Amino acid sequence: MEGEKMDTEGKVETEKMNKAIAMAYDVQSKILEDITGDHLHTGFYDSSSVIPGSDVNSAQTRMIEAALRFASVSEDPSKKPRNILDVGCGIGGSTRYLASKYGAQAKGITLSPVEAERARVLTAAQGLESQQVSFEVADALNQPFADGSFDLIWCIECENHISDKTKFVHELNRVAAPGATIILLTWCHRDLSPLENDLHPDEKKLLTQTGSRSRVKWISTADYINLFQSCSFQEIKYADWSPHVAPYYAELRKITLSWKGIMSYVRHAGWRQMSIKFLMMPSVFDTFKNGLLKYCILTCQKPQ
Numbered sequence: 001m002e003g004e005k006m007d008t009e010g011k012v013e014t015e016k017m018n019k020a021i022a023m024a025y026d027v028q029s030k031i032l033e034d035i036t037g038d039h040l041h042t043g044f045y046d047s048s049s050v051i052p053g054s055d056v057n058s059a060q061t062r063m064i065e066a067a068l069r070f071a072s073v074s075e076d077p078s079k080k081p082r083n084i085l086d087v088g089c090g091i092g093g094s095t096r097y098l099a100s101k102y103g104a105q106a107k108g109i110t111l112s113p114v115e116a117e118r119a120r121v122l123t124a125a126q127g128l129e130s131q132q133v134s135f136e137v138a139d140a141l142n143q144p145f146a147d148g149s150f151d152l153i154w155c156i157e158c159e160n161h162i163s164d165k166t167k168f169v170h171e172l173n174r175v176a177a178p179g180a181t182i183i184l185l186t187w188c189h190r191d192l193s194p195l196e197n198d199l200h201p202d203e204k205k206l207l208t209q210t211g212s213r214s215r216v217k218w219i220s221t222a223d224y225i226n227l228f229q230s231c232s233f234q235e236i237k238y239a240d241w242s243p244h245v246a247p248y249y250a251e252l253r254k255i256t257l258s259w260k261g262i263m264s265y266v267r268h269a270g271w272r273q274m275s276i277k278f279l280m281m282p283s284v285f286d287t288f289k290n291g292l293l294k295y296c297i298l299t300c301q302k303p304q
């Protein structure tokens, strides 16, 4: 009886949280599309990238290419992905990019009905509907797909919104086909040392301050690796890409503070939301600066 009550409470809590996330992205996606285009994620910079600072869109597509290389996704016509899932797809920037690159079918899921509709419009405009690129409003924890549906699962900058990481990884495992590659790009908090049981209280406080408004929850790469191992995933790899995304944040800050950025916030979210966003910025940067949060890529394969 007590267990049932906790289950119901948990479900209600998740539904409330998902509704809040959906409402936030209904608005945020419009602002981000105005200022950075159809990719709502960070960009990748390295010493060989000779790019004018403001070209964030190239940096965003470079992020996708760098991640595919890191995960060794094959470009061989007989081995390349055919069925792709983009978990937390935003307005479908990655979904369309991956579908076009591999000539594959692709599905994107998001909690935001506004994003899903915008993704459909942009996809139709690019003539990709006929290639079966489609979008649904769905929760990553309860995906509307049959077991073993996808050979590439892509999830960039979404999983931080998901509080039940174990259920999330098990759901990825369920919808992955044998041999599928899973690519996760996300922020993780630092790994604990063997002598630690938890983060320091001041670190926990900073994470709570940073995360509560954006409804996010962090774990470490070590926690993820344990979860991947619990599903018997193979070829588990990870890397800290914080230095590669740091220039992107500097750019985003400039764009957000530009006249175009401010007007976009005001138009879509109003002055109040804009001030909150601006007040939030320093705490996000603090967590990066002191190494508490890292931008990580984690990849693995489901056994054949």
Ligand SMILES: C[S@@+](CC[C@H](N)C(=O)[O-])C[C@H]1O[C@@H](n2cnc3c(N)ncnc32)[C@H](O)[C@@H]1O
Pocket (backbone or CB within 6 Å): 018, 021, 022, 025, 038, 039, 040, 041, 087, 088, 089, 090, 091, 092, 093, 094, 109, 110, 111, 112, 115, 138, 139, 140, 141, 155, 156, 157, 158, 159, 161, 162
């Ligand atoms: C920062 S945006 C990233 C969008 C997209 N991956 C991109 O890079 O353009 C986060 C996305 O995660 C989605 N999201 C958050 N929690 C989710 C959940 N439980 N199930 C499905 N999507 C979720 C949001 O709706 C939003 O589309």
